[in-house]
Amino acid sequence: MTCPKNIRNGPCGGVRADGHCEVKPEMVCMWVDAFDRSQNMPKYGGELIWLQPPLDRQLEDSSSWINMIRGVDEVSLPGWDGELEKEAVA
Template structure:
């Protein structure tokens, strides 16, 4: 079944979004810009090296994926606020698999042990152990 779905999903998503087939699609959260096109594989926003013209630090002739993501998210009639959601780390075991099947089966919903989208922040004026 997955081979059949991949035969449709892969060429379609590659042609439209330059999809990298991570198996955990978050296009709706990134303004329909595939964050896996970032040469640093950043899934939660740009690095500190975005050029003043909005181009990538690594590939100066290409637009930063995250600049595209922000601009795209502002044009979407739905999911506009999803650009602010913290994304869990990539599960590299899903690379090359169908994100459609992974979504329906729940395989893409698993987060690494100990990961939280809301990390505990140190209280103001207090120093955490080890700092």
């Protein structure tokens, strides 16, 4: 991930008209780059528009393996019930 804002669910809204990053104007927004590359993956390219649940930043710097074994990485954050994700797929 090269996004300077660490945004994982889509572009921040500050993408420049030329597709470059608002924080680092010398680089192409990683989401523009990801979308362009997804067009070369016809079978999976459409999945890029699926809404993903937000990351739990409280788990940052902890073990993903231990979090998975304990199931804490499957807990939805408040306000996220997955309904938006289902609507996006439908």
